[in-house]
Every structure is written in C-alpha cells, then in structure tokens.
Amino acid sequence: MTEATRTGQMLAADGTPLKRSLQRALRAQKLRALMLIAPLLLFIMVTFVAPIADMLFRSVENQIVSDTLPRSAQAIRDWDHNSGEPPSEDVLAAFTIDMIAAVERKQHTRLGTRLNYEQNGLSSLFRKTGRGVGDIGETYRDQFAALDPAWTDPGTWIALFADPSWQADHDAWEAARTAARSAGRSFAEPVPPFRLKDGMAGVLPETADAYLDFARAVQGGRNGDPAARAPWPPVYLALYRDLTAVGVGRIATLDEAAQALLDPAHYAVRGFERADLAALYAGIDRAWSQPDVWATIQTFSARYTPGYFLTAVDLKQTPDGITSQPADQKIYIMLFERTLVMSLTIMGACVLLGYPIAFLLANLPMRSSNLLLILVLLPFWTSLLVRTSAWKVLLQQQGVINDILVWIGIVDNAGRLILINNQTGTIIAMTHILLPFMILPLYSVMKTIPPSYVRAAKSLGATNWTAFWRVYFPQSVPGIGAGCILVFILAIGYYITPELVGGTSGTFISNRIAYHISSSLNWGLAAALGTILLGVVLALYWTYDRLVGIDKVNLG
Amino acid sequence: MTIRGLLSATALVALPVAAMAQDLPPCENCADSMTVVSWGGAYQTSQIKAYAEPYAAMTGTTFTWDESSNEAVAKLRAMNEAGNITWDLVDVEGPDSQRLCDEGLAMEVDIDEVLAAGDDGSTPREDFGDSAFNDCYIPQIVFSTTFGYRTNVEEWGGRTPDNLCALFDLENFPGKRSLERRPKKNIEWALLCDGVEKDDLYDVLSTPEGIEQALAKLDTIKSEVIWWSAGAETPQRLADGEVVMGSTYNGRLFSVIVEQNQPVDMLWDWQVFDFDGWIIPEGLPEDRLNRVLHFLHFATDTQRLADQAKFISYGPARASSQPLVSTHADLGVEMAPHMPTNPENQKNYLVNNIEWWADNQDDVEARFQAWLAQ
Numbered sequence: 026m027t028e029a030t031r032t033g034q035m036l037a038a039d040g041t042p043l044k045r046s047l048q049r050a051l052r053a054q055k056l057r058a059l060m061l062i063a064p065l066l067l068f069i070m071v072t073f074v075a076p077i078a079d080m081l082f083r084s085v086e087n088q089i090v091s092d093t094l095p096r097s098a099q100a101i102r103d104w105d106h107n108s109g110e111p112p113s114e115d116v117l118a119a120f121t122i123d124m125i126a127a128v129e130r131k132q133h134t135r136l137g138t139r140l141n142y143e144q145n146g147l148s149s150l151f152r153k154t155g156r157g158v159g160d161i162g163e164t165y166r167d168q169f170a171a172l173d174p175a176w177t178d179p180g181t182w183i184a185l186f187a188d189p190s191w192q193a194d195h196d197a198w199e200a201a202r203t204a205a206r207s208a209g210r211s212f213a214e215p216v217p218p219f220r221l222k223d224g225m226a227g228v229l230p231e232t233a234d235a236y237l238d239f240a241r242a243v244q245g246g247r248n249g250d251p252a253a254r255a256p257w258p259p260v261y262l263a264l265y266r267d268l269t270a271v272g273v274g275r276i277a278t279l280d281e282a283a284q285a286l287l288d289p290a291h292y293a294v295r296g297f298e299r300a301d302l303a304a305l306y307a308g309i310d311r312a313w314s315q316p317d318v319w320a321t322i323q324t325f326s327a328r329y330t331p332g333y334f335l336t337a338v339d340l341k342q343t344p345d346g347i348t349s350q351p352a353d354q355k356i357y358i359m360l361f362e363r364t365l366v367m368s369l370t371i372m373g374a375c376v377l378l379g380y381p382i383a384f385l386l387a388n389l390p391m392r393s394s395n396l397l398l399i400l401v402l403l404p405f406w407t408s409l410l411v412r413t414s415a416w417k418v419l420l421q422q423q424g425v426i427n428d429i430l431v432w433i434g435i436v437d438n439a440g441r442l443i444l445i446n447n448q449t450g451t452i453i454a455m456t457h458i459l460l461p462f463m464i465l466p467l468y469s470v471m472k473t474i475p476p477s478y479v480r481a482a483k484s485l486g487a488t489n490w491t492a493f494w495r496v497y498f499p500q501s502v503p504g505i506g507a508g509c510i511l512v513f514i515l516a517i518g519y520y521i522t523p524e525l526v527g528g529t530s531g532t533f534i535s536n537r538i539a540y541h542i543s544s545s546l547n548w549g550l551a552a553a554l555g556t557i558l559l560g561v562v563l564a565l566y567w568t569y570d571r572l573v574g575i576d577k578v579n580l581g
Numbered sequence: 582m583t584i585r586g587l588l589s590a591t592a593l594v595a596l597p598v599a600a601m602a603q604d605l606p607p608c609e610n611c612a613d614s615m616t617v618v619s620w621g622g623a624y625q626t627s628q629i630k631a632y633a634e635p636y637a638a639m640t641g642t643t644f645t646w647d648e649s650s651n652e653a654v655a656k657l658r659a660m661n662e663a664g665n666i667t668w669d670l671v672d673v674e675g676p677d678s679q680r681l682c683d684e685g686l687a688m689e690v691d692i693d694e695v696l697a698a699g700d701d702g703s704t705p706r707e708d709f710g711d712s713a714f715n716d717c718y719i720p721q722i723v724f725s726t727t728f729g730y731r732t733n734v735e736e737w738g739g740r741t742p743d744n745l746c747a748l749f750d751l752e753n754f755p756g757k758r759s760l761e762r763r764p765k766k767n768i769e770w771a772l773l774c775d776g777v778e779k780d781d782l783y784d785v786l787s788t789p790e791g792i793e794q795a796l797a798k799l800d801t802i803k804s805e806v807i808w809w810s811a812g813a814e815t816p817q818r819l820a821d822g823e824v825v826m827g828s829t830y831n832g833r834l835f836s837v838i839v840e841q842n843q844p845v846d847m848l849w850d851w852q853v854f855d856f857d858g859w860i861i862p863e864g865l866p867e868d869r870l871n872r873v874l875h876f877l878h879f880a881t882d883t884q885r886l887a888d889q890a891k892f893i894s895y896g897p898a899r900a901s902s903q904p905l906v907s908t909h910a911d912l913g914v915e916m917a918p919h920m921p922t923n924p925e926n927q928k929n930y931l932v933n934n935i936e937w938w939a940d941n942q943d944d945v946e947a948r949f950q951a952w953l954a955q
Contacts, residue, residue, distance in 0.1 A: 134683035138939075146940045152683065354947040359954060422757075423822045446807050529762065529808055529953040537950075543655045545943060546680065
C-alpha cells in the first residue's frame with residue numbers, strides 16, 4: 026500500500042498531487058490556445074459585442090431628461106399630477122434655471138425631441154420655450170438694476186461668486202491675451218474653468234447654483250468668458266428667491282463688500298414687484314398651464330425607463346401606470362407576429378423546394394450534379410438587389426409572368442394576378458433568395474449518407490418509398506435542421522427585400538427598426554425592438570435545442 | 582461660322598470664368614480637401630457640374646463625395662457621439678435640417694454674413710426667402726412632389742386629369758395609383774380634396790378628427806394604391822403601365838417625360854414644395870470650416886444656383902437666380918417651364934409645415950402604418 030492510495034490522493038513523480046500537476050500542465054496549454062484566439066476574440070469584442078451591447082443599453086437608457094433638467098427632475102418628484110394644477114413656483118423656478126442652461130448648451134431641442142416620443146407637441150414646445158425662457162426673470166433684473174446699477178455689471182457677480190484663486194487665474198489669462206493680441210499673435214487658450222467661492226452656496230444657494238451653471242455654460246461656448254457677460258435674467262430670479270428666504274444673520278457672515286451689496290438688496294426685495302412664473306410660462310405656451318406636460322416630464326425623469334420596451338409591445342407608460350396604446354396605433358405586436366409567421370412560411374417553402382434539389386445534387390453522377398450545383402450557386406453569387414429587382418419585372422401585374430398567363434389564357438386581362446407588393450411577393454422573393462442556405466447544408470449532409478443503406482433496405486424487401494422514408498430521410502434530418510435554422514434566422518432579420526417587394530402587407534419588423542434608426546431617430550425604440558427580436562430568436566433556438574437537440578444539427 | 586464669330590463666342594465663354602476667378606477672394610488657413618455628402622445620381626452630378634468642378638478648377642481643392650444623404654441624420658449623430666466628424670458639408674432635405682439643428686448636430690450660420698448677396702442686390706435672407714427657415718440651413722434648390730399620369734389610358738376615354746383630385750376620382754380615372762408609403766403629403770392632399778382650405782390644413786390636422794378624415798378619404802382609393810418607398814418606383818411603374826398615375830419628385834418625372842419620352846404627362850396642381858440644402862456639421866476644425874465657408878460663398882451665389890438648373894429640373898432657392906435659368910446642358914430644352922418655381926406651375930402649391938411634422942410625425946406615422954395594415 027502506497028502513501029497515495031491511503032490518503033486517496035494520486036501523486037505525481039515529484040510528490041505533488043497528480044490533479045494539480047495535470048492542471049498546471051493543462052493551464053499552459055489553455056493559455057497558449059487563448060493567446061492564439063486572442064486576436065479574433067478581441068476583434069469580435071470590439072467590433073461586434075461592444076456595439077451590440079451599447080445599442081441594447083439604449084433601449085432602457087433615459088439620462089437625457091435628468092441630465093438636462095437636473096433641478097426640475099428633483100423638484101417635481103413630489104408633485105401630484107392628479108391635482109389638476111401645474112407644479113408649484115419652486116418647480117417653475119428650478120425649471121427656468123435648467124432650461125436657460127440647456128438653451129445655452131443647445132440641449133433643449135434635443136430634450137424636446139426625446140420627450141416628443143412620449144407626448145406629441147413637446148418638440149415645438151421646447152423649441153418655443155427655449156426662445157422665451159431668457160426673458161423670465163427680467164422683471165427682477167430690472168428692479169435690481171434700478172436699485173443698484175452694479176447688479177448688471179459682470180464684475181459685481183465675479184467679485185461676489187468667483188473663488189479668489191480663480192479671479193487671480195483669470196487676471197493672468199487676460200494679461201496673456203492682451204499681450205498676445207498687442208503682439209499680433211492669435212490666442213486660443215480657453216478661460217480657466219470657473220470655481221465658486223466657498224460659503225456662497227450656504228448663503229445664497231439657488232443663486233450660487235444658477236451662477237455656477239451660467240459660468241460653465243458660457244465657458245462651454247466659443248470664446249466664452251463669464252467675466253465678460255452679465256448673468257441671464259433667470260439668475261436674478263434665483264437671487265430674488267434667495268434674498269426673500271435668507272436671514273440677515275447669514276449675510277453678515279460674508280465679507281464687507283458683499284454685505285454692502287446684499288444688505289440693501291435684502292431689504293429692498295420685500296418691496297419688489299413679484300413675477301408670476303405660472304403666468305409667464307402660460308404666456309410662452311398654454312401647454313405649460315396644463316398638468317399633462319409636467320406629468321410627462323415627471324414620469325420620464327428617471328435615469329432608466331421601461332418606456333421604449335412598452336412602446337415596442339403596443340403599451341404606453343403614463344403617469345397613472347401602464348396602459349394599452351389606442352387601437353389605431355397598435356402596430357408592433359402585429360408586425361412581430363407577421364415576421365414570425367412569414368419567416369416560418371419561407372422556411373417551409375425552402376424545405377419543400379430545396380429537399381428534392383439537394384437530393385438530386387447528392388445522387389446524380391458527378392458531371393451533371395456539378396452543373397446543377399453551379400445553377401444553385403450562380404444566383405447565390407448575384408447581388409441581392411439585382412435579384413429582388415428581377416422579381417419585380419417578373420411578378421408585377423404588367424410583368425412577364427402575368428403576360429404569359431394572359432397569353433396562354435389562364436387568366437383574362439382584367440384579372441391579372443397580384444403577385445408583388447404584398448405577402449406573396451415577399452414570400453416568393455425571399456424563398457428564392459434564401460434557397461441556397463437550405464440546399465447547401467442539406468446537400469453536404471446527404472453527400473455523407475452511404476448509398477449502401479438504401480440498397481440494403483431494398484434488398485430486404487422495402488419498397489422505394491419505405492427505403493427512402495425509413496432509411497434515407499431520417500439520416501438527412503440533421504441537414505434539414507441546419508438549413509431551417511439558417512433560413513429562419515436570416516429571414517427574421519431581413520429588411521431590404523420586404524421593403525422593395527413587400528408593399529404594405531409584406532413588410533417585417535426589421536423595416537420598422539430601420540425606420541426608427543434612420544428616419545425618426547428614435548434609437549431607443551429601435552433598440553428595444555431589436556432586443557425583443559434577438560430575444561425571440563434565442564427563445565426559439567432554445568426551444569429547438571430542447572425539442573430536436575442542437576447536436577443533431579449538421580452543417581456538413 | 583466665321584473666324585471672328587468663333588473668336589467672339591470663345592470670348593463670351595472665357596470671360597465669365599476669368600471674371601469669376603478674379604472675384605473669388607483667397608482662402609486663408611483653409612484645408613485642401615473637402616468631404617461633401619449628397620444623394621448620388623443625377624442630383625449629385627448637377628452639383629458637381631454646377632459648382633464643385635468650377636470651384637476645384639479655381640482653387641485646386643479636392644472633393645470627396647459620399648452618397649449618404651439618405652442616412653445623414655443618423656450617421657451624423659453617430660459621428661457626433663463618437664467625437665469624430667469626417668464630413669465637411671452635408672446636403673439634406675428641409676425636415677432633416679430642422680432635426681439636425683434641433684439636436685445641435687448642425688452648426689448655426691448667419692446666412693447674411695457668410696453667403697453672397699443676390700445679383701439684384703438683395704441680402705441673402707431676402708433672396709432665399711421662406712426656404713431659409715432655420716438657423717442652420719443653407720438652401721440650394723426647391724423640388725416638389727407632384728403627380729404624373731399616363732396619357733394613353735383607354736378606360737379614361739380621352740379625358741386627362743387637370744387637377745389633383747382626379748387622384749380620388751375612380752369613376753372618371755380608374756386604374757392603379759402609386760403613392761408614397763408615408764403619411765406626409767398624402768394626408769394633406771386627401772384633406773385638400775375633401776374640401777379643406779389650404780390655410781386651415783394644419784389646424785384641421787391638429788384636431789383629433791383631422792387625421793381620421795384624411796385616412797377616410799384615402800380609404801376610398803386604398804384598394805387601388807400601390808405604395809412606394811423609393812422615388813424611382815413611380816416613374817418605373819408609370820413607364821411599365823403598372824399604374825395610371827402616381828406621386829414622385831418632379832425631377833424624376835422630367836426624366837421620364839423629356840429624357841425617356843414615355844407617354845406620361847405631369848400635373849403641377851398642389852405640388853408640395855420641399856427644399857434641399859447644405860448644413861455644416863457642428864464641431865469642424867478651423868481650417869476645414871474656413872474651406873467650407875469659402876466654398877459655400879461661391880456655390881450658393883446667384884449664378885451658380887441658376888447654373889445647376891442646366892443639369893436637373895429643380896428650381897434654384899434664390900429668387901434672384903430665377904431669371905438666369907437657361908436651357909438643359911445636353912438636351913437643349915428650355916428649363917424654366919419645368920421648374921417647380923415657374924409661376925405657371927405655382928398656381929396651387931403647398932409647403933409642408935415642418936414644425937407640425939416634427940411634433941406629430943411619430944403618432945401620425947404609427948396611425949398611418951396601422952391603417953395600411955388593416
């Protein structure tokens with residue numbers, strides 16, 4: 026009895042357990058194998074997996090709302106959309122600051138486009154509001170200016186809100202610019218990034234926040250220098266709101282210059298004429314006085330949304346939960362069903378047409394089978410568009426097939442068959458285009474079936490049919506499986522042929538996806554539709570694997 | 582021709598070129614090449630002949646043409662997200678320019694500042710008029726979507742349609758029609774033929790019943806319609822006798838009628854105007870931007886836009902170019918009667934309300950597709 030058998034462990038010659046030593050030897054091999062496939066793996070990851078993952082992520086991603094309207098998204102959270110009233114003054118003030126910053130960054134129209142997917146009319150509403158929002162707060166700006174003209178001087182704001190170290194940086198930058206200009210050199214250095222003075226956010230929170238956004242937005246533009254521009258009117262709105270809320274004690278914590286400016290203002294704001302924000306927004310567009318628009322903003326202010334997926338299955342996310350789309354706008358479920366049914370039909374047609382051809386190919390003498398194979402491959406090598414267009418010429422009502430039928434007398438001139446611009450057209454053209462994908466795997470499987478089996482069956486008394494059905498056919502099933510998977514998966518994602526010959530009843534879900542990618546630019550919805558399509562294919566593949574077994578599939 | 586005649590003819594040809602070259606100011610800090618995106622086909626050829634070739638001859642700029650205008654919006658958005666703009670100048674239709682401008686993908690330009698004044702002394706903004714409808718768009722041409730019909734339909738008994746509503750008249754004008762598989766234009770035409778006034782069109786469409794009314798009108802001919810998705814389909818169907826009338830772009834009909842001599846005629850009634858023009862992608866480096874602006878100043882002046890009409894039957898977007906429109910470069914046909922902007926053709930016309938469509942496109946599109954599928 027050796028040591029190893031007693032402890033139940035096999036040892037290698039050097040005394041290490043055999044298992045570990047084997048693993049070590051294999052690890053090197055695996056590593057080498059991995060290194061060999063690494064270039065391809067990397068290539069696929071970068072050019073295939075990553076873009077698809079990115080695209081799929083878009084189907085739930087919705088950061089644009091909370092990124093463009095950060096304050097409003099926060100402020101509107103507690104508003105009750107069933108109250109029948111637009112949100113409070115606080116929300117409107119937050120929205121004003123968000124909007125003006127978005128306008129400066131030219132993001133408000135982009136947001137409008139996004140929200141227009143959920144509610145019609147928001148695209149133009151945001152464009153329109155973008156033109157008007159700059160005036161909100163003008164009342165306050167004018168009143169502050171009347172109180173002390175220094176309030177319209179950019180320098181006052183810089184002194185009040187900019188960090189002293191930033192001011193020093195800015196002075197240095199300005200000196201460098203002056204020097205460059207006087208020397209006739211071009212000067213492209215950007216303004217140093219704006220920094221807020223410590224403590225201001227505690228005293229005048231909204232104003233500090235709004236001014237910071239102003240400075241950043243101005244810097245984002247071409248040659249933007251916050252020190253050269255008085256803030257937007259909405260910043261004065263924030264200042265008014267802060268000053269009506271803040272206590273004298275807070276202002277006293279600031280430096281003397283700031284106190285000298287803020288104390289009289291703090292006193293005076295009580296007498297300021299108030300601007301009714303709700304009325305101002307209603308003046309820009311009546312839609313703002315309705316709760317609907319606000320409810321849409323509230324519903325879609327989350328960073329991730331199921332909205333696109335809901336739309337993709339004919340549902341709709343509303344403030345009151347998920348509802349069904351109106352009956353006259355339901356198209357997606359119908360399109361998914363149509364895509365599946367037609368793909369299955371095309372697959373079936375390919376089996377029926379392809380099997381005899383593959384059988385002939387595999388069983389004819391070499392010379393004639395080669396010729397036949399060329400006939401199969403020739404259209405396979407021809408451009409897809411050429412073949413599709415050729416079907417147009419053949420199938421249309423004044424086309425070759427109808428002309429021949431009329432000439433023979435099978436149909437009369439008034440009753441010409443409608444073979445194109447409908448489902449028939451799509452099925453005929455796609456069956457033709459996908460046929461080689463059925464024939465080739467079938468052929469390669471049939472090639473490997475030894476003819477001696479059928480001969481043996483016949484010699485034992487089987488009829489031709491029995492020999493074929495009981496002996497030959499079962500052996501060709503893996504080829505049918507491979508062909509069906511290939512044809513079905515290709516068919517389900519087909520796009521150009523249905524577009525050209527499908528008319529209205531023969532188009533697929535992929536035509537809608539293409540429309541949303543390139544025309545309506547609703548990439549989120551396109552991604553959701555694509556994800557569902559991918560899910561359906563994987564589910565069907567899994568079912569197939571369960572029923573037939575994927576190891577039974579043979580590509581030859 | 583006498584030698585003197587020949588000389589003066591050459592002088593006439595040579596003179597404008599010489600004058601042009603002198604007029605063109607030098608381009609400072611400019612890239613040597615440009616990537617221009619257009620539609621391919623006859624339209625792109627007209628652009629190359631009318632302005633790219635003369636410009637290249639004068640400045641030595643190399644042009645690369647990308648025929649991607651069809652997917653320009655999607656591609657520009659992708660380029661913008663990737664932070665790598667490879668295009669310098671993009672030719673798009675009006676609604677796409679609005680979308681690009683809204684998304685911040687197109688640069689805002691002040692056309693009064695960057696473009697040449699009209700030959701008649703008008704400022705660019707006056708000269709371009711309605712076609713310059715947003716801050717990013719530099720229009721070139723006006724095209725229209727209109728109807729062609731076959732002139733030898735037996736069932737019509739010698740009648741020919743003289744107005745748009747023949748489209749809905751199956752009694753007098755039986756036969757298949759070819760319409761675009763999109764709601765835009767179709768629903769406007771349907772309402773016009775259902776008694777709605779032009780000025781009320783978009784007010785009616787904004788009501789909940791408006792779309793229904795339009796679809797109900799289209800329902801009356803639905804069984805006779807073959808829908809198209811590419812502009813070339815209607816001309817092909819008309820030529821093959823597959824349809825008796827159908828909508829398409831006026832330039833396509835021009836080539837069926839004038840260039841290919843098919844038994845087809847066209848109807849200008851209620852043609853829908855659309856614009857095609859340039860946008861500059863946002864975020865170009867300075868030298869490329871300078872080159873683009875320098876080129877645009879030349880390519881959109883009064884003479885160049887009028888020249889373009891020699892190669893394609895689309896009308897120049899500048900009012901000052903209209904009187905300069907001459908004959909087709911190869912066929913020698915007088916082009917003015919084939920222009921959508923010709924006063925004779927403009928008695929009834931529509932301009933799509935781009936803002937309304939930007940707002941309502943998604944819903945109307947969904948309803949239209951659902952209606953088609955019924």
